[in-house]
Amino acid sequence: MAYFPMFVNLEQCDCLVVGGGEVALRKIEQLVKFSPRLTVIAPSVHPEISELARHYPIAIYERGYSINDLEGRFLVIGALDDLFEQERIFNYCKENHIHVNCVDSPLLCSFIFPALIVNDDLTIGINTAGRAPAVSSALRKFLTTLIPKGIGDLIDHVDSIRHSEPVGKERQEKIIRICKDFFGQ
Ligand SMILES: C[C@@]1(CC(=O)O)C2=NC(=C\c3[nH]c(c(CCC(=O)O)c3CC(=O)O)Cc3[nH]c(c(CC(=O)O)c3CCC(=O)O)/C=C3\N/C(=C\2)[C@@H](CCC(=O)O)[C@]3(C)CC(=O)O)/[C@H]1CCC(=O)O
Ligand SMILES: NC(=O)c1ccc[n+]([C@@H]2O[C@H](COP(=O)([O-])OP(=O)(O)OC[C@H]3O[C@@H](n4cnc5c(N)ncnc54)[C@H](O)[C@@H]3O)[C@@H](O)[C@H]2O)c1
Known part of the structure; x- marks a missing residue:
């Protein structure tokens, strides 16, 4: 079933990324464009995430997450390489009405991360209901070439x-x- 694209104002919203690898980096690179209050928790953090933290307000905690870290967040991304922990994160967030995206299965997402074209205040989000992320990515590249200058x-x-x-x-x-x-x- 198709997903409704709800464009959300994330400014100053408390967003947490659990995990600090390649996939977390990709999500964080996009999220920082929307001015959230961003926290990253992971025992090991990709150097490019640390570099982003020099330019954007990102709080990094180099340790394993605990379920208490999720409390009161507006949005949580479970980008760690552990399906069991992703399920735990998803269940806590669902019970506590926190928007949640876990990267190993659409079934563990209350929202899906789109492929994004961001051009100042213009945002285009592409999504295949979790069925074919590579299609979203390739279509994003294709559409980017079609957007007129100006x-x-x-x-x-x-x-x-x-x-x-x-x-x-x-x-x-x-x-x-x-x-x-x-x-x-
Ligand atoms: C759009 C984008 C946004 C972003 O992540 O920034 C995104 N995935 C991207 C790329 C990508 N992801 C994967 C490949 C390799 C090809 C392949 O395996 O198919 C490629 C292609 C590449 O890397 O080029 C592998 C993959 N992805 C998911 C799983 C688990 C599963 O499906 O069960 C696995 C298998 C993991 C494994 O191997 O075990 C799951 C999800 N990936 C999503 C988003 C959500 C659905 C989006 C939609 O509905 O279209 C969802 C459900 C959850 C989420 O992450 O929100 C980003 C493009 C960014 C851009 O280019 O702009
Ligand atoms: N959604 C997608 O688009 C997509 C694409 C490719 C892969 N994946 C999946 O995403 C997951 C992550 O992939 P990756 O390439 O970023 O892996 P990675 O190995 O680069 O990173 C994993 C990160 O999780 C952290 N981590 C592990 N246990 C943790 C814990 N208890 N608390 C906090 N952090 C913890 C590690 O320190 C590391 O920073 C994999 O399971 C992979 O299958 C998803």
Whole structure:
């Protein structure tokens, strides 16, 4: 069954990544773009995660996680290489209404991490309901080449019209025309 793409404001939300390997790194590289309060817990942490922590507010704890670490989080990613522990994380989070993503099975995810195209405030998320992540990845690369240059300027332009001109049919039609012209429609 398809998953509904809910775009969530993560600013200052308390997000935890358990695990600090290659897969954790990939998730963290994306998450930092959305300004969460990020914590990483793992006995061994990829050097590129430590490097990211020099540029973004990431708290790193180099130790095994305990279930108490999950308490009160907004979102938890179980990116450790241990299916038993992922199940434990998933069950705790489900019981405690915490958004959870465990990397070894869609069945252990309350949300799925999309392949992402992020261009300032424009975000495109791709997802196959957990069936074919490599398709999401390849499609992300394909779509990236199709995004016209100047899309950021278009968003700025439309935003400035929405802030400076009175709400109404005239403004609406102007904005729609500008957008269609940009895409040659
Ligand atoms: C999109 C992306 C986001 C990200 O992770 O950042 C992402 N996986 C990516 C790549 C990728 N992952 C895997 C391969 C190798 C090919 C293959 O095995 O198929 C490749 C391709 C590659 O590496 O190029 C292996 C893999 N992935 C999962 C499992 C377990 C399982 O399916 O049971 C296994 C087997 C592990 C093993 O071997 O044991 C599970 C998940 N991976 C997801 C997301 C979620 C479903 C997304 C969707 O519905 O499309 C989900 C359910 C959970 C989650 O992680 O949220 C990212 C592309 C980023 C980008 O390029 O932009
Ligand atoms: N979702 C995906 O897209 C995807 C893709 C490939 C692989 N995987 C799966 O993701 C898992 C992780 O892969 P990886 O390549 O990042 O592995 P890795 O070996 O590079 O990293 C594993 C990390 O988990 C940490 N860890 C282990 N036990 C821990 C504990 N008790 N508490 C906290 N941290 C702990 C380790 O210290 C390490 O940092 C694997 O099980 C793999 O099958 C998922």
